[in-house]
Amino acid sequence: MNPDKIKIHVSHLQKSFKKLEVLKDISVDICEGEVVVVIGPSGSGKSTFLRCLNRLEESTGGEILVDGMDVTDRKTDINKVRERVGMVFQHFNLFHNMNVLRNLMLAPVDLKKTDKEGARKQAMEMLERVGLSDKANAYPQELSGGQKQRVAIARALCMKPDIMLFDEPTSALDPEMVGEVLEVMKELARLGMTMIIVTHEMGFAREVADRVLFMDGGLILEEGAPEEIFQHPQNPRTQDFLNKVL
Amino acid sequence: MDKIITVYGPLLLRAMGQTLLLALYGLFFACIIGLIVGIMSVLRNKVCRAIAAVIVNLIRGIPMIVLAYLIYFGVPYLWNTILGIGGMNLSALQAGSICLALNCGAYMAEIIRAGIQSVDAGQMEAARSLGLPYWRGMQRVVMPQAIRTMIPSIINQFIITLKDTSILSVIGFPELVNAAKNVVAATFMSFQTWAIVGAMYLFIILLLQWAAKVLERRLKYESR
Numbered sequence: 001m002n003p004d005k006i007k008i009h010v011s012h013l014q015k016s017f018k019k020l021e022v023l024k025d026i027s028v029d030i031c032e033g034e035v036v037v038v039i040g041p042s043g044s045g046k047s048t049f050l051r052c053l054n055r056l057e058e059s060t061g062g063e064i065l066v067d068g069m070d071v072t073d074r075k076t077d078i079n080k081v082r083e084r085v086g087m088v089f090q091h092f093n094l095f096h097n098m099n100v101l102r103n104l105m106l107a108p109v110d111l112k113k114t115d116k117e118g119a120r121k122q123a124m125e126m127l128e129r130v131g132l133s134d135k136a137n138a139y140p141q142e143l144s145g146g147q148k149q150r151v152a153i154a155r156a157l158c159m160k161p162d163i164m165l166f167d168e169p170t171s172a173l174d175p176e177m178v179g180e181v182l183e184v185m186k187e188l189a190r191l192g193m194t195m196i197i198v199t200h201e202m203g204f205a206r207e208v209a210d211r212v213l214f215m216d217g218g219l220i221l222e223e224g225a226p227e228e229i230f231q232h233p234q235n236p237r238t239q240d241f242l243n244k245v246l
Numbered sequence: 247m248d249k250i251i252t253v254y255g256p257l258l259l260r261a262m263g264q265t266l267l268l269a270l271y272g273l274f275f276a277c278i279i280g281l282i283v284g285i286m287s288v289l290r291n292k293v294c295r296a297i298a299a300v301i302v303n304l305i306r307g308i309p310m311i312v313l314a315y316l317i318y319f320g321v322p323y324l325w326n327t328i329l330g331i332g333g334m335n336l337s338a339l340q341a342g343s344i345c346l347a348l349n350c351g352a353y354m355a356e357i358i359r360a361g362i363q364s365v366d367a368g369q370m371e372a373a374r375s376l377g378l379p380y381w382r383g384m385q386r387v388v389m390p391q392a393i394r395t396m397i398p399s400i401i402n403q404f405i406i407t408l409k410d411t412s413i414l415s416v417i418g419f420p421e422l423v424n425a426a427k428n429v430v431a432a433t434f435m436s437f438q439t440w441a442i443v444g445a446m447y448l449f450i451i452l453l454l455q456w457a458a459k460v461l462e463r464r465l466k467y468e469s470r
Contacts, residue, residue: 054375056371056374056375079377079378079379080377082374082375082376082377083376083377085375086375086376087372087375089368089371089372089375091366091368093366093368093369093371093372094372095369095372095373095386095387096369096391096467097387097390097391097394097467106373106376106378106386106387107373107376107377107378110378110382110386111377111378139467141467152372155376156375156376159376159377
C-alpha cells in the first residue's frame, strides 16, 4: 500500500432516488494498493456507494475523483474512467451470448486496447490466473456459480484496471463455492491491486482488509483497521450489527 | 378442379408471387421501422419515448383497411388537390408496401421493445463497467440476446402480415385474393378456387415456420 498516493477521493457524496436519500454524506480517501472492505446492514447504501464510483449510479451531490478524474462532472469521459476501474457484480453478469473467451476479449478488442491475437493471449493468461483455462470455450450457462464469478473477475482484469470494485461477489454463491472466489481475490490483494469490496464475509474482511468501513443509513459510521472494528467497535450500531452477524 | 389448376394455375402462381413480393417489401421496411421505433422506446430520452409511443398507438389504432384507403387514395388527393402541389402518383404496390410496413412496423416495434427489456439490466451494466459506450453494449451484448428471445414473436408477426396482404386486394393490387376473385367470376367454382388459395397460403406459412425452427435451433448458445 502506498499511503502517499490517493487513488479515490470522495467528499460529501450524496445520492437520492426521487425522495429517498440513500447516501447522505460520504467522505473517504482510498490510497493506491489499499484493500477497503465495506460492511453494513442491507439498505445501508453500500452497493449504491460502490456504484457511484464508476457512475453506474449518478450521484446527486458531492465530488468523486478517481485518479484525478472527476466522476461527478458530466463533461468527464466516463468510459475512460471505467476502463481503469474494474467491477465485479453479485450476479456475475457474464455475457450469455458469448463463450468465456469472447467475454474476456470483447472490451479490449472493441476499445482497441490490443489486437485480436494479443487479447486472446491475455485472456488465456487471465483464465490461467483464475484457474479456468480449460473453460475458454464454454458458455456461461455451462459453468458453476464460482466458476462464473472467477471468469467475471478475469474479464474485468483483461482491461488492466488499477482499481477493482466488488459488489457482494460471493452473495449469490453456494457456500462451497465461496472459497474459490475469495482465493482469487486474496491473490489480487497480495499483488497490490486497489480494491473496494462490499461483502458479508466477515472472516475474509478480517483477513484481507487494510481498512473496514461500517455503513448504515447512508453514512459511514465507523472506520478503521479490521482488528479495531471487529474487536473493539465504538459505535453502538456497529456493535449491534456485529453481534448479529458474528 | 383440374380445370382450375391447368387453366388458372399459372395465373394463381403469378398472383402468389405478387403476394410474396408485397409481403417482402412490407416486411423489409417494417423491420427498419420496428427497429428504429423499438429502440426509441427504450431510450432514456423522454422525447424519443413519447414519439415512439405516439407512432405505435396511432398506427395500431387504425384498421389496416382504413390505412390502405388513406394511403392509396387519401394521401395523393391531399398532396395533389388539397395542397395543390401535384405530381404524386402511388402505385398499388407502393401504397400497399407502405401500408404493410407501417402496420407491421408498429407491432414489430412493440416486439423489439419487449425483447430489449427482457434482457437483464446487468448485461448492459457489465458492458458499461468495462468502458464500452452505450451503443456498443447495445450492439454487441443486448441486441444479440434480445433478438433470440424475439424470434418466435417476429415470425408470428411475419405470418400475420403475410396474411394481411390479402386486405390489400381492396386497392386493386393483383395479389392472390384478387386473382382468386377473378377465377371464381370466370368459373363459378368458388369452393375449389378458395380451397386452393387457402392451401397456397398455408404452404408458404408452413415453410416460414419451418425456417423459424431451424433458425431458432442454430441460435442456441452452446460450446461446439
